[in-house]
Amino acid sequence: MEALKRIESCFVVLPEENIDTDQIIPAQFLTTTSREGLGQHAFHHWRYDENGQPKPDFPFNQAENTHCQVLVAGHNFGCGSSREHAPWALLDMGLKAVISSEIADIFRNNSLKNGLLAIVVPESLHRQLLQASERKIIIDLENQQLTFAGQHHAFEVDGFARHCMLNGLDPLGFLLEQQPAIDAYENTHG
Template identity: 55%
Template sequence: MEKFTTISSRVVVLPVDNIDTDQIIPARFLKTTDKAGLGANLFADWRYLPDGSPNPDFVLNQPENQGAKVLLAGDNFGCGSSREHAPWALMGWGFRAVISTTFADIFRNNALKNGLLPVIVDAAVHRRLMEQLKANPEAHVTIDLAAQHLVLPDGEAVAFPIDPFSKTCLLNGVDELGYLLGLEEHIRRYEAQHPATAS
């Protein structure tokens, strides 16, 4: 998993509330257990026309948004059914962070475990960010995970919450198993000092 430290990026704005996981990655693409290629199916029902051609009006298909690493969404992002494919698809397209006022708990947990940072801001900050990006669509935001700051285009730094364990894993580019494997020497030392006893 790639380490998450600080990113500065343009922002893809998708101001829709209650975007569920079936909209993020439709159920017909869940047959795979491989992350590869899922980015092509991100928001598939909005992104493509019935004939399979790209919908030119959808934000992901607009040339200026190519390469952006941050998605600004509406409230309650990632609601609906549990599927790791949702953060896989977002990361497969190139996103490293999603900004919203709230996230569904299961989506948020799946995102954190897979290296995608959910950035929670209050409604006032969300509104200011929307206004700044509307005024200057080419503006960048900066996300500093170590400091837990989102820096808006006007330079305002806003704190965002994240639990300490998830923060540690993201900063070090490891999942839960990788974190435990990193403690192998400590585990061996403990086992040597506390030999198992027969019951």
């Protein structure tokens, strides 16, 4: 994955609560055997009408949002299935970070493994972000700090995931280095 240290970008707001992975990438697009090219299908049912035409009121169809690298979403983003196609699709749209007041476990794990920074913020900050008129944000992963409306806010991220993201490392490499410990476990546990 690509190294990620700092993001300075506009952000897109999807205020709906409980946006599930079926909305992020509907199941009809899961027959692919590749990770590539899913961005065009992201939020398909919300983004296109039944004739495949873009819905003008959907934020990702609006010109000022198409180059934003950050999504601020309603509470409990990414609930539902384990499909890693969800973060693949968001990354392929050009997103680098997702912010919410709660992010579902499997989606968050999958995102961090692919270089999509999933950040949980307190409800008060979340509300400010959802209601912001000036949608600009700076996310500094190295210092675990985001800057919004002139204010700095610390955020939490798993230390190992942060290390991998800052250095563009795939966690599989670390796991493979643990082979002696895995061999030892198998020898004692049958």
